[in-house]
Every structure is written in C-alpha cells, then in structure tokens.
Amino acid sequence: FGDCGACSLQHLSMDAQLQRKEKILLETLQGAGLAVSPDMVYAPLTGPLWNYRRKARLSVRDVVAKERVLVGFRERNSRYVADMDQCFVLHDVIADALPKLARLVETMDCRTRIPQVEVACGDEQCAMILRHLEPLSDNDLESLRAFALQTGLGIYLQAAGPDSVRLFEPADFQLDYAIEPLGLRFVFEPLDFIQVNGELNQQMVMRALDLLDPQPGDTVLDLFCGLGNFTLPLATRAAHVTGIEGSAEMVERARGNAQLNGLANAEFQQADLYRETADRPWPDKDYNKVLLDPPRSGARELLAWIAAGNVSHVLYISCNPETLARDAGLLVDTHGFRLQGTGIINMFPHTTHSEAMALFERPINGEIS
Known part of the structure; x- marks a missing residue:
C-alpha cells in the first residue's frame, strides 16, 4: 500500500x-x-471493498537490478513499477495471475519489449491484452498458449495501436456481463469502456x-x-x-x-x-x-x-x-x-x-x- x-x-x-x-x-x-x-x-x-476492479492497465518492466520482471501499477508519483506480488482490489482471477504472468514474461524472448498488459473481466471470464513492441517468437507463442490453458484467461495480442488487438487463445473466447435485476446481458471486447x-x-x-x-x-x-x-x-x-x-x-x-x-x-x-x-x-x-x-x-x-x-x-x-x-x-x-x-x-x-x-x-x- x-x-x-x-x-x-x-x-x-x-x-x-x-x-x-x-x-x-x-x-x-x-x-x-x-x-x-x-x-x-x-x-x-x-x-x-476488495477484488472489485474488473478493468485495469498494468505496467510491465524487466528490472535488471532485481533480476526479475515486475507487473503492476506504478509507484506513487513515480514512473517505476511497484513491486507487488498481490493486489487486493483487482478481480481475484487477475490478482492470482499476476505473479504467474511476471514469471512467464521472464522466460520470453521479448521480455524487454513488453511495456504493458491490460486486463478486463466479465461475469464469468477474464482477458489479458499483451502489448508487444516486436514480433513474438514461436517459443513465446507456445508459452502464451500454455499460460492461457493454465490460468483460463483469454489472451489477446497487441502489436501496435488499439486497432491491432487480436484474440490469440482460446478461439471461442467472449466477455459479457449482466444487469441481473433486469435480466439483461451485454457482450463486450476487452478494450471497450465498461464500468470498473x-x-x-x-x-x-x-x-x-x-x-x-x-x-x-x-x-x-x-x-x-x-x-x-x-x-x-x-x-x-x-x-x-x-x-x-x-x-x-x-x-x-x-x-x-x-x-x-x-x-x-x-x-x-x-x-x-x-x-x-x-x-x-x-x-x-x-x-x-x-x-x-x-x-x-x-x-x-x-x-x-x-x-x-x-x-x-x-x-x-x-x-x-x-x-x-x-x-x-x-x-x-x-x-x-x-x-x-x-x-x-x-x-x-x-x-x-x-x-x-x-x-x-x-x-x-x-x-x-
């Protein structure tokens, strides 16, 4: 905190x-x-009060001095990424996946070229958008497939601007949420604006x-x-x-x-x-x-x-x-x-x-x- x-x-x-x-x-x-x-x-x-946040943009940084990758929000009044193993306000599926994501990025060929991830959760599923500044190697893609299977997350890749976002795994992934008192259901994409x-x-x-x-x-x-x-x-x-x-x-x-x-x-x-x-x-x-x-x-x-x-x-x-x-x-x-x-x-x-x-x-x- x-x-x-x-x-x-x-x-x-x-x-x-x-x-x-x-x-x-x-x-x-x-x-x-x-x-x-x-x-x-x-x-x-x-x-x-806790685990309520279903959308967030998180920074990714390969910190040489710490010999590991950090994934999280920025430190207060700083450009540095906070060293956080857990977050009590993020949706619990995303909070649980953050340490695993950090360990995954550490093994990737482009670990220094991933500046951020965005996360979005519907009522049943959560998605992660990986921003990458260079093409991903075959090894990186295989690692991401395994990560998707391990966590149950939908993985999207973003090679450039928002229009470049593409679903990677699984092929039939979809996000939605409900207004339960009215029986209404809303389908959305992970970069769409929804209330947090x-x-x-x-x-x-x-x-x-x-x-x-x-x-x-x-x-x-x-x-x-x-x-x-x-x-x-x-x-x-x-x-x-x-x-x-x-x-x-x-x-x-x-x-x-x-x-x-x-x-x-x-x-x-x-x-x-x-x-x-x-x-x-x-x-x-x-x-x-x-x-x-x-x-x-x-x-x-x-x-x-x-x-x-x-x-x-x-x-x-x-x-x-x-x-x-x-x-x-x-x-x-x-x-x-x-x-x-x-x-x-x-x-x-x-x-x-x-x-x-x-x-x-x-x-x-x-x-x-």
Missing part, C-alpha cells in the same frame, strides 16, 4: 472515505453557486431508473451511451430510447446487445457529441428525458441543445465533480432547470476517485412535478 500509487485512501475506514468523497462533491457544487440541502443528498452507493466495478454498475443503473423514472410514453435520449449500459435498461420501461456514442465500434456492439436482449425500441447512432448540433445525425424526436454520462471533460457543449427541446428531466452521471458543478451551474442558472438531488457512487473504493449522479428537473409553470 505505501508504494503503489493506485489506492491512496486505503488507510482510511470506509465511512471516512465516503464522507471525504461526498464532502468534495457537495463543496464543489456549492462553490458553483448551487444550493444543496441535506434532504437533496442521496445515500452513497457502495459495494465490495460490476456490482456498483448494477446499483447505479437501478438508481438511474428510479430517478429518471421512465414511463411507457417517454422518449429518452442517452448521450455517451457506450455499449448501451443505460440505454437498454431504460428501454425496458420507456416507449423509445436513442443512444448516441462517438465510437462506431461501440455503436455496433450496442446494436448487437439490443438484439441479444430483444429490445427493438432501443436504437443507436454514431456521432461526435462535441461537434455543432446542426451536424448531428440522430432523428428529430421530441425527447422528454435525457441521461448523459460524459467523460471527465463534461458536456458543456450539449447543454443549450438539450435545454432547447421539451426535456423535463436530465440525469447527469459524472466522473469529475468539477465539470459536473460547472455544467450543473449552466443547467440551473442559464437554462432554467432545478437541481433535485445528487449523491456519490463509490465505484473505486480506497482511491480518490468516485462517480456522482445528479438529477435536474425543469419547472412547469414555475412548479416541479
């Missing part, structure tokens, strides 16, 4: 961690001029449904929709849901997930959400509710367009309290919405990071429904 730079709050109790994260969220919102009374604060969403914490993702989705409260007559817009993680749950209740995503590959997988789950009332379109609204290709529907889950930079460019329609409710999910506060201030002060409530989602226990959720409602004739 003292050396690794990933879990800087591990010395605090979970109550103290939650209080710290909630305090940061509320103070940031209040600093933007937003009044947040105690009755507007949702109970924090929290779940497993599977249990918290389910809680977050169910709270989003409770807050946005989609009804059979509602038409909902889901911005930055990814694989359809929120789109498809919304489609189980609303009349129609449109998901917009910047990645064409993610849009295709979202469409496949809608078909897999039999949700014909969910559609997906690809668009750069930071371009001018006039260039956006989604259909001209009269959306009355919007969910958005933008990257850390927020969604300032979209707010005027959202407010110009007949949108009554906006549910904003954020991984950055500063841009959430900025955008919340614009929704309230410029576009006439009211902040109805907010709360943290403890997606990353023991770290300084957390997600937050904020619900905005537009008054009708000066009244909130």
Whole structure:
C-alpha cells in the first residue's frame, strides 16, 4: 500500500472515505453557486471493498537490478513499477495471475519489449491484452498458449495501436456481463469502456431508473451511451430510447446487445457529441428525458441543445465533480432547470476517485412535478 500509487485512501475506514468523497462533491457544487440541502443528498452507493476492479492497465518492466520482471501499477508519483506480488482490489482471477504472468514474461524472448498488459473481466471470464513492441517468437507463442490453458484467461495480442488487438487463445473466447435485476446481458471486447466495478454498475443503473423514472410514453435520449449500459435498461420501461456514442465500434456492439436482449425500441447512432448540433445525425424526436454520462471533460457543449427541446428531466452521471458543478451551474442558472438531488457512487473504493449522479428537473409553470 505505501508504494503503489493506485489506492491512496486505503488507510482510511470506509465511512471516512465516503464522507471525504461526498464532502468534495457537495463543496464543489456549492462553490458553483448551487444550493444543496441535506434532504437533496442521496445515500452513497457502495459495494465490495476488495477484488472489485474488473478493468485495469498494468505496467510491465524487466528490472535488471532485481533480476526479475515486475507487473503492476506504478509507484506513487513515480514512473517505476511497484513491486507487488498481490493486489487486493483487482478481480481475484487477475490478482492470482499476476505473479504467474511476471514469471512467464521472464522466460520470453521479448521480455524487454513488453511495456504493458491490460486486463478486463466479465461475469464469468477474464482477458489479458499483451502489448508487444516486436514480433513474438514461436517459443513465446507456445508459452502464451500454455499460460492461457493454465490460468483460463483469454489472451489477446497487441502489436501496435488499439486497432491491432487480436484474440490469440482460446478461439471461442467472449466477455459479457449482466444487469441481473433486469435480466439483461451485454457482450463486450476487452478494450471497450465498461464500468470498473460490476456490482456498483448494477446499483447505479437501478438508481438511474428510479430517478429518471421512465414511463411507457417517454422518449429518452442517452448521450455517451457506450455499449448501451443505460440505454437498454431504460428501454425496458420507456416507449423509445436513442443512444448516441462517438465510437462506431461501440455503436455496433450496442446494436448487437439490443438484439441479444430483444429490445427493438432501443436504437443507436454514431456521432461526435462535441461537434455543432446542426451536424448531428440522430432523428428529430421530441425527447422528454435525457441521461448523459460524459467523460471527465463534461458536456458543456450539449447543454443549450438539450435545454432547447421539451426535456423535463436530465440525469447527469459524472466522473469529475468539477465539470459536473460547472455544467450543473449552466443547467440551473442559464437554462432554467432545478437541481433535485445528487449523491456519490463509490465505484473505486480506497482511491480518490468516485462517480456522482445528479438529477435536474425543469419547472412547469414555475412548479416541479
């Protein structure tokens, strides 16, 4: 814990961690001029404290001074790889495989040319993407086949950029996860964006449904929709849901997930959400509710367009309290919405990071429904 730079709050109790994260969220919102009374604060969403992390990027380093290979997160405020034989926050399958991976790389011909591995876990299986800067020898490939059999991991190889990622072993490998309360299943690729914490993702989705409260007559817009993680749950209740995503590959997988789950009332379109609204290709529907889950930079460019329609409710999910506060201030002060409530989602226990959720409602004739 003292050396690794990933879990800087591990010395605090979970109550103290939650209080710290909630305090940061509320103070940031209040600093933007937003009044947040105690009755507007949702109970924090929290779940497993250990072995929760199902996605990670890990560094690999052949350390001559130690005469061995290190695999792990970087040391705090350093470019060096932490000397870690175990990690209590990584999914247990990945945590158990790390020492074996380090020993494997030590035997490989290209041990000095493997800078990183990325890991991703679904509900049943885990994958490892090996980045290699030179072609792998036949001996290296045989070693990786044996490693896949030994660990049960799906092994992917990455020779260049993300587009070069290819499944190596086994040939029929597939990752997926479920939103169990809704009976929904999502297929994904190991480099796709998914929420790091599977249990918290389910809680977050169910709270989003409770807050946005989609009804059979509602038409909902889901911005930055990814694989359809929120789109498809919304489609189980609303009349129609449109998901917009910047990645064409993610849009295709979202469409496949809608078909897999039999949700014909969910559609997906690809668009750069930071371009001018006039260039956006989604259909001209009269959306009355919007969910958005933008990257850390927020969604300032979209707010005027959202407010110009007949949108009554906006549910904003954020991984950055500063841009959430900025955008919340614009929704309230410029576009006439009211902040109805907010709360943290403890997606990353023991770290300084957390997600937050904020619900905005537009008054009708000066009244909130």
